[in-house]
Amino acid sequence: MGTAALPNDPLWPRAGDWPPLDALGAGERADLALLGVPAFSTSLSPTGAHATPAAIRAALRRYNPTLMADRERRGDARSLDDLVFADAGDVGEPDGPEGEARVRAAVAAASARAGTVVALGGDNSLTSPVALGAWGERLATAGLITLDAHYDLRDGVSNGSPVRRLLEAGLDGRRIVQIGIADFVNSREYADRARDAGITVVHRDELHRRPMGDVFAEALEIAGAGGGPIHVDLDVDVCDRAVAPGCPASVPGGISAYELRQAARAAGADQRVESVDLAEVDATADAPDGRTVRLAALCVLEVAAGIALR
Template structure:
């Protein structure tokens, strides 16, 4: 990627030092999973695509509270894929989380949410997702069900952006039976994002993992997400949620999932949006008290 160099316009990628043994405020880590996906995908290629997209952005932000220079940011590289050994992947993520206040896992398909919550020992989960992810079996459609069956309380799970015509009544019933708080896409049209986030945090509790399944967005802004539908949330709404997640002290981890970088548009709009989710979370983190 040949990009111009301007010493007065530092690139966001320069903020992320390579992996070290030191404590970091925010650590990004690749989790290249794709083999259990319900739709054929090359999502394992996406972590590096997001890293490349960080080259496209600067370190500046309009919020005067934001100062990325005061946040220690680290890139831990890629861990073992949970497709090959989920137990090892969880162990490696756990080691990274022990040395970071906020871990952002770059997926990979949505199956990695199981690893993230388990590794960070989160007691609450907020998903931004068009789908419930409550299917049977082990796939990118099952992490929420697997987590609840592994001990996560459904009453500490909030699902934001669940889309009409993208789920079934049986899985809606399953969500209700588990005690999950569902905030459908339709509800976002009439409520303030900050108010919705406050509700989600009040339900999820004090050790929260946030799943940014990018197919929650409108298909026009995430063409590399196979299951995205027209009418999802906007890129700007997603970025607002990312900033709020980063700024919330109770959020200890997050993931960005369901992008197949090999299917992105020529302008790379999907991975560019994913890179902005990383930056908005880091920006939000810099405003924490």
């Protein structure tokens, strides 16, 4: 995953290495700002997810900021360099009550200077403070979409509880959509909690019959029904374990890497989506080829692609 051996080609610019958000001029706004949230200490399973934000930033340099698919529609290739990118750095010690307060403040500050904030986790506990920081006083109208194999409705404070914690904070369950919920990794009790809260659940099996694009478009309308901002949680363990071995809870039979990338691009394309998080990737447990971290980096670029294609 190192970058020292990457070749230098002036005709093949690299993504990443974006300037600090604080370096923007007065009144200038970024289209997309990265924020590292290396949460890990409350994870239900041992994880090195705190190493992941730096790994994703390094992996971005493996890619070029050019949309080739757009070539067929426009007659040319389009570069993401038309967008303004920035990096807000990492939140130090983001776990625990004081750490989560720092996360909320950092997200709020980044949101004030960027159209979309992409938070790089870290385990899934980051979803609650990131969403609350992005929404601010608009919780009553906000919506949530998760791409996740799990309901995340557990008791307590952990990477298994962010959706329950957002419900308890006041988020209307009727504006939550959970895509990719899997068999054999959830319980009847948590399924009942989701139903009782009014959450729309799209099970993994349903994605065999319905294209991700259609499912996500419907999710946007449900989550956006209150007229407020939408947060999208991209928990990479929703993917098949073959493409996401660096996610401790990924299972064989999850969604494809392409489906996750489709969802990330669709999120970026909708102006109501003001914040996105990438969660549950443990860079220290990835395959030798770094496939999970690279998928997360590509999701960052897919969000940017969605913004560029609005």
